[in-house]
């Protein structure tokens with residue numbers, strides 16, 4: 001269960017205050033597949049950063065899995081993120097000089113969950129699952145966009161997250177590849193029984209989701 | 224995994240990291256070479272000066288006297304009268320007095336005339352005996368190895384102290400009767416004979432010159448004439464009466480410090496000679512050496528300072544470039560401390576590689592230089608001798624580097640990860 005209540009997010013940039021977000025309530029039940037929509041700058045990514053504990057709100061509470069992230073220290077939030085949140089980005093954000101396998105192994109060392117041997121086997125299994133079993137030892141910079149996003153999907157689930165956050169995951173892919181990747185993300189999230197939130201600007205994908213939340217409408221800062 | 228991350232980072236910027244490592248390497252190498260070489264040279268030189276407390280020789284540079292008569296380096300200043308030797312031998316305040324006379328050379332190895340007393344302190348025979356008859360020689364270990372001379376070998380000397388110049392004395396044969404064990408001093412590179420033998424050859428030399436002089440080609444003749452002029456000059460200048468009793472220096476060991484002072488004072492009253500304390504002269508020489516050491520060390524420290532700045536800018540630009548990577552790590556659940564330590568550890572690894580390579584290369588270079596000085600000057604310098612100060616240099620270089628890594632690491636620590644992710 002994700003519960004966001006009475007949220008206010010203000011950024012301070014060189015002394016000037018920017019109020020980015022003000023909203024009463026968002027609730028997302030476990031295992032649901034949800035889309036966040038809304039125009040650019042309406043605060044979608046900011047919400048992701050709040051849910052993952054990368055930032056804390058100026059006011060309000062952020063509850064994920066019955067834990068109020070605003071009561072945790074930064075180090076605790078980092079560990080929480082490692083163990084419960086899987087991130088997928090538009091720009092993939094992989095390490096290009098690392099192999100697919102090394103990229104997938106990296107977050108496993110932050111969650112402090114697995115032994116070395118377990119890590120390797122699990123990482124290989126997951127790469128197979130996303131269709132990258134043949135290219136586990138290939139450097140990421142030599143992969144195509146779709147392949148990169150497959151590796152990123154594999155990376156997002158190695159720590160068995162409860163929540164997968166995908167910020168415009170198909171934004172850098174062509175239509176056909178984008179559709180395939182979206183299918184894969186949903187399939188994987190279902191298999192992992194994880195809550196999935198996807199930020200998307202692609203209206204044709206919206207009927208795949210249990211729920212579509214328009215952040216622009218909820219954000220009281222935007223009038 | 225973090226180590227893997229660092230390794231990949233270092234390898235992905237090969238050229239830049241190579242240059243950084245290289246600059247650290249050069250500075251560390253410079254400092255270590257200077258410190259190590261001067262320390263080894265000093266201990267070598269001071270050891271060599273140990274046995275004798277007075278050195279007597281012709282007037283002139285005291286340094287040159289020490290270098291020529293105790294290190295067989297540089298040319299002798301001139302000769303002194305044999306009467307000084309005879310008087311000192313009778314003196315009860317003296318433990319021993321050893322004459323040094325410069326003779327010919329064989330293949331560039333100097334033939335030194337002395338007495339068997341010379342070998343009492345610090346010398347051992349590897350084979351054979353000390354010299355007894357005229358023409359007997361005892362050779363240093365380097366000479367034995369380099370020339371292949373062995374017990375029973377005979378050879379003729381070349382006139383003069385160096386290989387070039389002069390001609391062979393075919394009519395005077397030396398016979399090797401002993402080979403010295405290695406001393407790791409200049410003694411390894413010379414041939415010792417009784418001073419009588421040197422005088423004997425000298426006598427022959429004079430006859431030989433006057434008889435056969437006309438047959439030499441002009442150039443040799445000129446060279447010889449100049450040499451003899453010099454000889455005659457020193458002979459008359461220092462009151463030596465006959466060409467058969469030339470002594471270049473006397474090594475004197477007195478019974479006590481008081482006697483050392485007394486004997487030195489008495490000897491110094493003679494206008495034609497100088498009596499010096501070799502250790503004191505060497506110490507003065509080392510002070511001069513120190514000035515050089517200070518300059519080179521200063522340069523080396525400036526260079527290490529510069530390399531730290533290079534390392535600093537390298538790590539700074541690396542961290543700026545890597546803000547995105549760091550942000551990704553944070554999104555994956557790494558905490559600030561982890562990314563801070565990652566940058567610091569990367570700096571440390573680069574610095575360690577540079578410092579260790581600098582250390583190893585410095586010692587390799589010293590080892591190679593040591594081979595050369597051992598063969599050519601009998602100065603023993605080992606690549607395996609490590610001074611404690613070097614450890615401090617290494618630790619210092621690494622600490623400085625870590626310091627250089629701290630600001631970039633702090634920058635990374637404070638990075639707002641959400642700004643660099645899309």
Ligand SMILES: Nc1ncnc2c1ncn2[C@@H]1O[C@H](COP(=O)(O)OP(=O)(O)OP(=O)(O)O)[C@@H](O)[C@H]1O
Nearest residue numbers: 011013018020039040041042043044045046047642
């Ligand atoms: N670190 C920051 N410092 C200052 N302002 C920020 C920061 N991050 C976001 N903002 C501001 O907050 C507002 C919401 O930004 P956010 O990135 O959440 O929008 P978004 O809905 O994800 O937009 P897009 O669809 O373009 O990705 C914007 O006005 C943005 O300029």
Ligand SMILES: [Mg+2]
Nearest residue numbers: 044045046167
């Ligand atoms: Mg966004």
